[in-house]
Amino acid sequence: MNTTRSAAALPLPAAAPAGIFCARNIVLGFVALLAFAPAVLPEFYVTLLNYIGLAAMVALGLVLLTGVGGLTSFGQAAFVGVGAYTTAVLTTSANLPGWIAWASSPWLALLVGLALTALIAVILGSLTLRLSGHYLPLGTIAWGISLYFMFGAMESLGGHSGLSGIPPISVFGWTLDEGREIFYLIWAFLLLAVLTTQNLLDSREGRAIRALKGGQVMAESMGVDTSRARMIIFVIAALHAATSGWLFAHLQRFVNPTPFGVHVGIEYLFMAVVGGAGQVWGAIAGAGVITILKQWLQDWLPAIFGTAGNFEVIVFGLMMVLVLHRAKDGLWPLFARLVPAAAPLRKIDAAAKPLPRKPMPPAGEVILEAKNVTRKFGGLVANNEMSLSVKAGEILALIGPNGAGKSTMFNQLSGVDTPTSGEVLFRGQSIAGKDSRAIARLGMSRSFQHVRLLPKMSVLENVAIGAHLRGSQGVIPAAWRLDRAEEARLLREAALQVERVGLGEFMHAEAGSLALGQQRILEIARALASDPCLLLLDEPAAGLRLKEKQALGDLLRRLRGEGMAILLVEHDMDFVMGLVDRVVVMEFGQKIAEGLPEEVQKNPAVLEAYLGGVE
Amino acid sequence: MDLDIALILTQDGITSGAVYALLALALVLVFSVTRVIFIPQGEFVAYGALTMAMLQQGKVPGTLWLLVAMGVCVAALDLFRVLRGASSDGLASSLGWSLGYPLLLAALVNFLPASDSLLVQAALTLAIVVPTGPLLYRLAFQPVAESPVLVLLIVSVAIHVSMVGLGLLFFGAEGARTQPFLDAQFALGSVSLSGQQVWVLLASAGLIVALWLFFGRSLYGKALRATALNRNGARLMGFSPVFAGKLTFLLAAFIGVLSGILIAPVTTIYYDTGFLIGLKGFVAAIIGGLASFPVAAGGALLVGILESFSSFWASAYKEVFVFTLIIPVLVWRSLTSHHIEEDE
Numbered sequence: 024m025n026t027t028r029s030a031a032a033l034p035l036p037a038a039a040p041a042g043i044f045c046a047r048n049i050v051l052g053f054v055a056l057l058a059f060a061p062a063v064l065p066e067f068y069v070t071l072l073n074y075i076g077l078a079a080m081v082a083l084g085l086v087l088l089t090g091v092g093g094l095t096s097f098g099q100a101a102f103v104g105v106g107a108y109t110t111a112v113l114t115t116s117a118n119l120p121g122w123i124a125w126a127s128s129p130w131l132a133l134l135v136g137l138a139l140t141a142l143i144a145v146i147l148g149s150l151t152l153r154l155s156g157h158y159l160p161l162g163t164i165a166w167g168i169s170l171y172f173m174f175g176a177m178e179s180l181g182g183h184s185g186l187s188g189i190p191p192i193s194v195f196g197w198t199l200d201e202g203r204e205i206f207y208l209i210w211a212f213l214l215l216a217v218l219t220t221q222n223l224l225d226s227r228e229g230r231a232i233r234a235l236k237g238g239q240v241m242a243e244s245m246g247v248d249t250s251r252a253r254m255i256i257f258v259i260a261a262l263h264a265a266t267s268g269w270l271f272a273h274l275q276r277f278v279n280p281t282p283f284g285v286h287v288g289i290e291y292l293f294m295a296v297v298g299g300a301g302q303v304w305g306a307i308a309g310a311g312v313i314t315i316l317k318q319w320l321q322d323w324l325p326a327i328f329g330t331a332g333n334f335e336v337i338v339f340g341l342m343m344v345l346v347l348h349r350a351k352d353g354l355w356p357l358f359a360r361l362v363p364a365a366a367p368l369r370k371i372d373a374a375a376k377p378l379p380r381k382p383m384p385p386a387g388e389v390i391l392e393a394k395n396v397t398r399k400f401g402g403l404v405a406n407n408e409m410s411l412s413v414k415a416g417e418i419l420a421l422i423g424p425n426g427a428g429k430s431t432m433f434n435q436l437s438g439v440d441t442p443t444s445g446e447v448l449f450r451g452q453s454i455a456g457k458d459s460r461a462i463a464r465l466g467m468s469r470s471f472q473h474v475r476l477l478p479k480m481s482v483l484e485n486v487a488i489g490a491h492l493r494g495s496q497g498v499i500p501a502a503w504r505l506d507r508a509e510e511a512r513l514l515r516e517a518a519l520q521v522e523r524v525g526l527g528e529f530m531h532a533e534a535g536s537l538a539l540g541q542q543r544i545l546e547i548a549r550a551l552a553s554d555p556c557l558l559l560l561d562e563p564a565a566g567l568r569l570k571e572k573q574a575l576g577d578l579l580r581r582l583r584g585e586g587m588a589i590l591l592v593e594h595d596m597d598f599v600m601g602l603v604d605r606v607v608v609m610e611f612g613q614k615i616a617e618g619l620p621e622e623v624q625k626n627p628a629v630l631e632a633y634l635g636g637v638e
Numbered sequence: 639m640d641l642d643i644a645l646i647l648t649q650d651g652i653t654s655g656a657v658y659a660l661l662a663l664a665l666v667l668v669f670s671v672t673r674v675i676f677i678p679q680g681e682f683v684a685y686g687a688l689t690m691a692m693l694q695q696g697k698v699p700g701t702l703w704l705l706v707a708m709g710v711c712v713a714a715l716d717l718f719r720v721l722r723g724a725s726s727d728g729l730a731s732s733l734g735w736s737l738g739y740p741l742l743l744a745a746l747v748n749f750l751p752a753s754d755s756l757l758v759q760a761a762l763t764l765a766i767v768v769p770t771g772p773l774l775y776r777l778a779f780q781p782v783a784e785s786p787v788l789v790l791l792i793v794s795v796a797i798h799v800s801m802v803g804l805g806l807l808f809f810g811a812e813g814a815r816t817q818p819f820l821d822a823q824f825a826l827g828s829v830s831l832s833g834q835q836v837w838v839l840l841a842s843a844g845l846i847v848a849l850w851l852f853f854g855r856s857l858y859g860k861a862l863r864a865t866a867l868n869r870n871g872a873r874l875m876g877f878s879p880v881f882a883g884k885l886t887f888l889l890a891a892f893i894g895v896l897s898g899i900l901i902a903p904v905t906t907i908y909y910d911t912g913f914l915i916g917l918k919g920f921v922a923a924i925i926g927g928l929a930s931f932p933v934a935a936g937g938a939l940l941v942g943i944l945e946s947f948s949s950f951w952a953s954a955y956k957e958v959f960v961f962t963l964i965i966p967v968l969v970w971r972s973l974t975s976h977h978i979e980e981d982e
Contacts, residue, residue, distance in 0.1 A: 089788075093788070095788055096792070097795065147965075150965050150968060150969050151965070151968055157787045157788070157791060157928075158786070158924070158971065160675075160791055160921060161675065161924060161964075162964065162965065162968050164917065164967065165917070165921070165961040165962075165964040166961070166962075168914075168917070168957060168961045169957070169958045169961045169962050171707065172954075172955070172957045172958045172961075173955075173958055175954075176954040176955055176958065236768055286799070286802075287874055289795055289799060292792065292795075293796070298794060328807055330807075332803075332806045332807070332811065332812070333803065333806070334803050334806065334807060335803070336799045336802060336803040337799075337800045337803035337804055337807070339794040339796075339799060339800075340797060340798070340799040340800025340801075340803065341796075341800055342792055343792065343793070343795075343796035343799075344778050344796050344797065344800075347782060347785075347789055347792060347793050347796070348781050348782060351789075525903070561916070
């Protein structure tokens with residue numbers, strides 16, 4: 024397993040490995056080249072770089088939204104339009120109404136534009152983000168079209184002929200009225216956006232955003248508010264787009280609806296996908312490739328076909344199909360391979376202050392109690408009058424043949440599903456109607472029958488997701504690196520849990536590179552990182568080899584010794600019988616036996632259920 | 639507004655609604671069988687209408703060369719596979735369809751005298767444009783058939799963008815209208831119906847009934863429904879998902895082209911008109927949750943009527959109204975659906 028290469032695929036900033044080709048030096052070199060570009064390049068190329076920068080800013084938002092968060096928007100051009108039109112209206116109208124007249128300078132208009140965009144994004148987001156996968160992009164096409172037609176239809180926005188006479192931006196008295204001048208502003212904004220996005224992704228909140236791809240149930244049960252995480256990236260992407268629109272309006276000094284149509288929105292998405300939707304730098308690569316290609320194709324294709332028209336879209340469309348067929352990660356990994364930038368290993372600060380821990384409940388206290396839980400699906404009774412309890416410092420196994428209703432019971436206990444009747448009490452509180460986050464906060468944590476890890480993230484970071492609720496720093500501190508003290512504590516805690524379950528040698532490996540059995544163990548480490556008093560484990564020993572099972576057994580015994588309550592659903596009888604304190608046996612949705620392992624093994628009802636009867 | 643205007647608007651709305659209903663049916667069909675959100679559906683409408691218009695002007699439509707080019711690509715892929723050691727069973731028939739048919743059709747269109755008969759022109763239009771549907775599935779979607787819906791959607795949008803560009807190349811920026819099938823006017827009380835409107839309504843109704851029979855009675859229709867319910871199950875029963883995909887795209891292309899032929903005499907169609915028409919079909923399909931055919935058809939009528947009334951009251955905001963309609967629909971969908979986890 025080559026940890027260095029794998030880490031390079033993550034959208035993370037480089038720390039400082041040795042050698043001249045370290046990522047930081049490459050970035051510094053790139054910035055230096057940019058600084059000299061306007062002085063040496065002809066006007067045409069400066070203009071091109073300006074447009075690349077503007078497009079890259081929108082594409083960067085889409086990288087966050089699509090590549091990282093797994094959501095897609097075809098309507099980003101409309102947000103660009105909101106930013107552009109807001110500043111156009113505010114800076115050109117001679118007689119603004121008094122309450123808004125203070126915002127006639129471009130900089131204040133930027134603030135108004137961002138606020139307006141955030142408002143629109145929050146409204147659209149709260150309407151469409153709750154929807155599953157494909158409805159969101161369809162919704163974005165719809166409102167993208169609506170906003171575009173609004174720009175064209177509203178008289179006060181100049182209709183289809185647009186608004187002209189937009190003033191240039193001034194920075195400390197320096198008027199940026201030439202392409203060569205605004206160039207610096209565009210790229211400064213873009214690099215700042217790249218930097219803050221990278222910082223954000225490498226933080227507690229960033230892990231929550233990246234966890235969106237691992238499925239809602241996993242993220243929620245680790246305490247991540249997935250609706251909030253989706254809204255955050257949606258609003259950030261919209262704000263990036265609006266900023267690009269603001270710069271665009273002051274570069275062009277003129278706006279009309281054309282650059283904000285849904286087809287331009289599609290082009291932005293193409294940039295993100297072609298560049299590599301999972302990579303922050305891919306946004307710049309994609310914007311560069313598409314913008315330059317567009318320039319060429321617009322010169323060449325009409326000459327080839329002998330008539331004028333936007334024929335470049337034919338090539339873009341086909342190129343997208345090819346990229347999605349042949350290079351799903353886009354072009355950035357191909358660029359990145361050219362420069363062998365050594366990737367960072369995450370530093371774990373052993374001296375960081377340990378996170379506070381909740382006191383364990385006293386041994387013997389009833390932690391989890393199910394009272395007459397019944398769950399019906401239509402006519403099918405999956406659980407019938409099930410009762411069980413787990414005490415602190417005890418391991419309880421829930422066993423039963425296939426189809427006995429164990430998984431349904433597990434869902435009732437973990438709060439993923441709500442019983443038809445009966446109740447589940449966790450530390451004396453009913454968990455009915457509580458969401459997974461609230462339950463996680465009370466101290467319940469779990470693993471999954473079908474492993475739910477983020478295969479591209481390192482073992483350490485996967486475990487750190489489990490500690491989500493033990494931190495509190497939000498988006499803005501993360502973007503500006505004000506969260507480092509807390510981050511060090513979270514990572515230290517995660518590293519401790521990785522060591523504790525015996526995966527220390529894989530600390531920086533991609534989770535997806537581990538064997539299935541190790542991934543199950545990793546899920547336990549992630550659960551432990553939340554500082555629980557109850558662990559619910561769904562078939563933890565499945566796929567483990569004998570040695571690994573023994574190690575898992577030792578780990579669970581140790582946890583029990585520390586006062587942890589553990590409930591496991593398991594098939595592996597040898598594993599269960601040597602380990603647990605009590606066993607509950609289910610068949611056909613009902614409890615047929617409960618007791619010590621030895622007793623249960625001799626129980627005729629159990630033997631009948633497992634072996635089909637003893638005559 | 640008086641009753642007469644309301645009646646005329648309703649009647650216009652129902653006519654366009656009927657076409658949106660057809661498109662919505664095609665979209666629901668394609669999505670449920672292949673999980674592809676078929677954005678280029680509208681392009682088939684425009685290609686159908688404009689191909690028909692070019693045939694009427696006695697020109698060879700560019701769509702014919704598109705068919706030949708796509709056929710050549712598919713043939714090249716098939717040959718390449720066989721050269722790489724895949725079985726050559728069925729190669730002859732697949733080459734026949736991908737190479738033989740387009741070339742034969744090209745020869746027919748180029749060397750036979752142009753016909754004035756509308757029916758011949760319509761048949762020729764169908765023969766040229768409809769087969770690009772399954773070829774498109776083979777080239778663009780079959781290689782990524784197992785990808786997540788999102789990837790399929792982006793492919794779909796990419797195809798749409800390319801097809802719009804090609805439409806501009808084939809047909810130019812000028813719009814076109816075709817000759818009506820039926821010039822008569824019918825009086826129904828105080829309302830007068832044009833012959834073409836009657837045609838649209840009858841043909842849509844006929845097609846809906848035909849689809850209903852196809853899915854309810856025929857083996858292939860049932861197999862498609864089975865694939866929509868459970869792809870692996872249908873595969874185990876010997877019904878290939880690749881075949882299901884091609885068949886679905888054939889049907890979708892047929893519905894699209896036929897809609898184009900039907901509306902071309904009533905509305906001027908431009909190379910990029912298809913997108914908005916197709917999206918209105920989408921609004922209807924989403925009302926049906928991308929799953930229910932009857933609700934989608936009802937939604938289509940609603941979209942058509944909303945569109946015709948809003949073009950009377952505030953024509954500049956016509957599209958704003960129609961596409962904003964989707965938002966309350968989406969909200970309603972999100973409030974009524976209670977699924978927990980989409981397991982990939």
